[in-house]
Amino acid sequence: MGIITIERNVLEKNDQVAQRNRDMLRAHGVFTCNLLSSPGAGKTLLLERILESIGAKRSIAVIEGDVQTTLDAERLERFGIPAVQIITRGGCHLDAPLVENALRQIDLTALDLLCIENVGNLVCPSGYDLGEDMKIVIASTTEGDDKPLKYPAAFRNASVLIINKTDLLPHVPCDMAALRGNALSVNPSLKVFETSAFTGAGIPELCGWLMEQSPRRE
Amino acid sequence: MGIITIERNVLEKNDQVAQRNRDMLRAHGVFTCNLLSSPGAGKTLLLERILESIGAKRSIAVIEGDVQTTLDAERLERFGIPAVQIITRGGCHLDAPLVENALRQIDLTALDLLCIENVGNLVCPSGYDLGEDMKIVIASTTEGDDKPLKYPAAFRNASVLIINKTDLLPHVPCDMAALRGNALSVNPSLKVFETSAFTGAGIPELCGWLMEQSPRRE
Numbered sequence: 189m190g191i192i193t194i195e196r197n198v199l200e201k202n203d204q205v206a207q208r209n210r211d212m213l214r215a216h217g218v219f220t221c222n223l224l225s226s227p228g229a230g231k232t233l234l235l236e237r238i239l240e241s242i243g244a245k246r247s248i249a250v251i252e253g254d255v256q257t258t259l260d261a262e263r264l265e266r267f268g269i270p271a272v273q274i275i276t277r278g279g280c281h282l283d284a285p286l287v288e289n290a291l292r293q294i295d296l297t298a299l300d301l302l303c304i305e306n307v308g309n310l311v312c313p314s315g316y317d318l319g320e321d322m323k324i325v326i327a328s329t330t331e332g333d334d335k336p337l338k339y340p341a342a343f344r345n346a347s348v349l350i351i352n353k354t355d356l357l358p359h360v361p362c363d364m365a366a367l368r369g370n371a372l373s374v375n376p377s378l379k380v381f382e383t384s385a386f387t388g389a390g391i392p393e394l395c396g397w398l399m400e401q402s403p404r405r406e
Numbered sequence: 407m408g409i410i411t412i413e414r415n416v417l418e419k420n421d422q423v424a425q426r427n428r429d430m431l432r433a434h435g436v437f438t439c440n441l442l443s444s445p446g447a448g449k450t451l452l453l454e455r456i457l458e459s460i461g462a463k464r465s466i467a468v469i470e471g472d473v474q475t476t477l478d479a480e481r482l483e484r485f486g487i488p489a490v491q492i493i494t495r496g497g498c499h500l501d502a503p504l505v506e507n508a509l510r511q512i513d514l515t516a517l518d519l520l521c522i523e524n525v526g527n528l529v530c531p532s533g534y535d536l537g538e539d540m541k542i543v544i545a546s547t548t549e550g551d552d553k554p555l556k557y558p559a560a561f562r563n564a565s566v567l568i569i570n571k572t573d574l575l576p577h578v579p580c581d582m583a584a585l586r587g588n589a590l591s592v593n594p595s596l597k598v599f600e601t602s603a604f605t606g607a608g609i610p611e612l613c614g615w616l617m618e619q620s621p622r623r624e
Contacts, residue, residue: 226444227528227557228549255529257555278559280498280529308557309529310445311473311498330548330571331446337475339445339526341496353548359577361604386579 202316205284209291209319216296219402220304222282222318224342225326226335227308230352232260233385234326234394235303239267241395246300246402251290253282253307260305270294281313282306288319301402310335314342321401322347329353330360333367336374343374348381350394355384420534423502427509427537434514437620438522440500440536442560443544444553445526448570450478451603452544452612453521457485459613464518464620469508471500471525478523488512499531500524506537519620528553532560539619540565547571548578551585554592561592566599568612573602 213220223231235250242248249270252260261273272290274282287304294302304320306313314323325346327335330353336343343349349371357364364382371378381397383390431438441449453468460466467488470478479491490508492500505522512520522538524531532541543564545553548571554561561567567589575582582600589596599615601608 226446226526226549227553228444228546254556256558257552259552259556278529278533280527307529308444309498309527311496311525311527312530315496328446328548330546330574331444334475334477335445338472338477340474356548356574356577359574 199315202284205288206317206319209284209288210321212291213296213302213319216299217405218296218299218302220302220320221348222304222306222313222320222323223326224306224310224313224323224346225308226310226328226331229308229326229328229331230385231305231308231326232263234350234352234383235264235305236267237385237388237391238303238395238398239264239269241391242399243267243269246399246404247298248301248303249294249299251287251302251304253286253305255279255307276307280307280309280311281316282318283316284318298405300404301398310339310342314345324348324350326350326352327367327371329356329362329364329367332361333363333370336367336371340374343371343378346375347377347379349378351380351382352385354382354389355387417533420502423506424535424537427502427506428539430509431514431520431537434517435623436514436517436520438520438538439566440522440524440531440538440541441544442524442528442531442541442564443526444528444546444549447526447544447546447549448603449523449526449544450481452568452570452601453482453523454485455603455606455609456521456613456616457482457487459609460617461485461487464617464622465516466519466521467512467517469505469520469522471504471523473497473525494525498525498527498529499534500536501534502536518622519616528557528560532563542566542568544568544570545585545589547574547580547582547585550579551581551588554585554589558592561589561596564593565595565597567596569598569600570603572600572607573605
């Protein structure tokens with residue numbers, strides 16, 4: 189019982205800070221997405237493709253969550269954008285206070301789009317509001333088509349599903365119709381994109397939609 | 407401070423039950439491995455290959471950990487082995503008390519090998535002793551070669567690394583030497599196998615080693 193109480197307090201505290209983050213980001217007209225996936229589903233390569241594609245058309249910043257290393261922020265910093273690395277040192281998810289600290293290092297006044305790359309983990313991050321406008325879950329074709337059923341919370345709490353690594357479909361036992369159907373059975377309102385961050389397929393559609401969500405301020 | 411104390415108590419309680427599990431399994435001469443990986447790295451298909459390969463030579467049981475669904479246990483039950491499904495309902499890892507409950511449903515007297523397939527999560531399960539003889543971490547080539555650096559605990563706490571999905575190497579940006587090197591930099595004593603559960607490559611070597619670890623009782 190004691191643990192349950194503390195867990196609730198932790199989540200209440202998290203939600204308060206998340207709301208503060210959201211109020212601040214919205215006051216600055218920033219569209220914020222929280223990217224969730226398993227390790228290695230292609231979150232960072234997708235962000236690289238987004239920066240290549242619309243980095244000149246939108247002012248973008250990235251917050252990188254990792255258990256260890258600054259490898260991902262280093263990959264993104266070469267685009268000349270603000271990239272703040274949060275190292276959780278074993279922690280399995282980002283929380284709102286970590287993001288609040290990271291936001292202090294970013295000038296929000298000219299920002300259009302903030303992408304938060306969560307720790308690679310399809311379970312724990314889905315329960316934590318960071319103050320984002322929406323969660324985006326990324327599923328790789330290499331993970332198979334049953335993952336929405338086996339890890340439903342990430343798919344239930346997301347607004348958008350990106351099915352990545354479509355270039356590998358000829359080589360992996362993944363039925364795209366089943367993957368889509370399983371995801372929509374968990375969350376019928378999911379908007380679905382199909383991409384290969386490796387070949388660039390589907391990136392224009394994804395980026396077109398992202399630009400609609402994050403209009404440039406006058 | 408309160409949370410830290412409770413976390414320590416939870417781990418102490420876990421470790422006591424884990425030791426009880428280990429004592430019981432060893433008393434019955436059962437070799438037990440705890441399989442860790444990201445979602446979709448191929449744990450269940452590897453188990454299917456192991457059962458096909460040595461199911462007639464060793465008495466094997468499986469404990470399946472999943473956030474939701476009994477899909478994995480159903481896949482394994484067709485081999486006619488004891489397959490106990492633990493559904494964590496959102497929980498991000500197995501713990502020793504969950505395994506203790508599952509063990510009550512398995513006849514250990516004739517068992518040689520117990521495989522525990524943990525929840526697909528490269529972060530949280532690595533901190534929990536279930537009473538296993540060793541942890542085996544599975545990395546998929548599709549996840550890229552940097553994962554041992556970014557998720558070091560799973561690789562540090564494992565005794566064996568299985569690099570799976572080697573059949574996809576021609577199609578994915580994964581440098582096998584770098585992946586091996588990164589893993590060994592985190593844990594120089596890792597024993598490494600390379601497999602493709604999809605094609606069967608490397609399965610004989612893995613199964614030969616598993617049979618050495620789990621000699622049939624007279």
